[in-house]
Amino acid sequence: MVSAKIENKVWHGIGVSSGIAIGQVKITDRSRVAVVETSVEKSEIPFELERLKKAMAKAKAELSSLKENIAAKRGEEHLHHIDTHLMLLDDTMLVGETSAIIEKEGINAEGALKRTLHKLKEFFSGIEDEYLRERSADVETVVERVLRNMVGKKQEPISTIDGKVIVAAHDLSPADILQIDKSRVIGFITDMGGKTSHSSILARALEIPAVVGLERITGGIEDGATVIIDGATGAVICNPDQETFREYLKRKQHYEYVERELLKLTDLPAVTLDGHTVSLKGNVEFIEEVPSIKKHGAEGIGLYRTEMLFFNRASLPGEEEQFNAYVAVVKEMAPSTVTIRTLDVGGDKIHTDLNLGDEMNPALGVRAIRLSLRQQEAFKTQLRAILRASALGKVRIFFPMISGVGEVRAAKAVVEEVKAELRAAAVPFDEQIEIGAMIEIPSAVIIADLLAREVDFFSVGTNDLIQYALAVDRTNEHLSSLYEPLHPAVLRSLKMVVDAAHAAGIDACMCGEMAGEPEYLPILLGLGFDELSMNAVSIPRVKNILRRCTRKEAEEVTAHALTFPTAQEVESYLQSVIAARFSDSFD
Ligand code: PEP
């Protein structure tokens, strides 16, 4: 069914890369290959096995040549996304399982491959962690490529698309995204995908507006239809009427104006009107995000989440692989500081050598530093890689999910052990490397004064702190109204943490999402945070408010905010402050 004639048909998906794009849609056929499973004679089995082998080899050759082309055009930077797919083609499970099905069941190669895919998808769908679950899409993309080779179905490369269009596809692979020429493809929409799929990560890194997870949009729009996509809200409007068109055009111009104006702040210092400095840093998970945080004026990295390196694989990354990943980020950011967080995953979140089996209550289970302290060899490998990277730039280490002094001491003892080994082997590292604790568990807040004596800095992870302080699962959409960053308990916790840090003479940093909310800046400044680390686009927005405040007025706002009994009252008070003081700010 096509809805070309319906004006203003609105679709809601997941906005994964900010920005508004308005243009004609170009539907790109990324539809599934229709597979017919047929029985084959015993004598034909070797032939089917050979077909599988050849189709896999062809897929590998295609991906390798794509990799070369992209490297020539864009450089090496994003190629590991393609490497992931190449690795999957080498995966023994994919070939082994499929060959076994052909032999045992006596069916054709494409039928067997489809069955393997089905099995793998079932396996992935049972995984709780969103990032890992979405890796199922990688397997599917790779299998589709192999199937296309078997049935001889060609796919139009994104690089040949002409005109200025918004690409619509069932799904787009990282290789597709890397072929996008931004002067011709101004945005994309897909049926499939989620916030952490590789394609979405790349869209954010390359700053291409995108909405994914639209489920059936490719079947519901016509090639050439006019569409508006809002990469922030996830709205897609098909065949907009004049009024909607004008409204979005205005919004788009405003967004671009704001981006342009805010980017002018990039090189200006993050300093208040009365000369107080707050260090504004960026949060990253991948090297790809570094250019964007630099462009938006990050003074360093306040949170490098290392867990992404550990996902989507059967075995743990070794020391060299980790070292290379950390060094790449450290060199790219030099001479600024990179704050590397040690592994923050839990039993059910990762299906690798670290898997500890099912837990009744994973959020309260063997996660983060608890896991590292139980898997000391893996922990030491990571620490060695981080310490070695510290010889090549300014690095800080911090530990996630610290609940007490014992854990900090135990983790620091492992750091000392690794340092001693490196010293003995004459491997260079920064002897003065700073060690921090994430404050994201209420017990850590309550004993912040005791913890402050053990570390060089605190970094508050508000995403978890709010969840644990209020007993509200951060991923439960039914509880989102109870997930209140401005809850008096949260604000008092933040005050306790900052005060304890300063009494001990160490820095109080924040790297949870709360740090990137411009509206909260007066309170965070008033509480006395020394460093705020956030996503790229928030940096200039927060800086804009910071540069227009005085520390003194922020302290007054904070003192007043702390007197309210509910989050709603704090919120409306803050809104009145923002309206009175910053109504002409860019948002
Ligand atoms: C946090 O909890 O606020 C945080 C920064 O860590 P993560 O979101 O990775 O748990």
Ligand code: MG
């Ligand atoms: Mg956390």
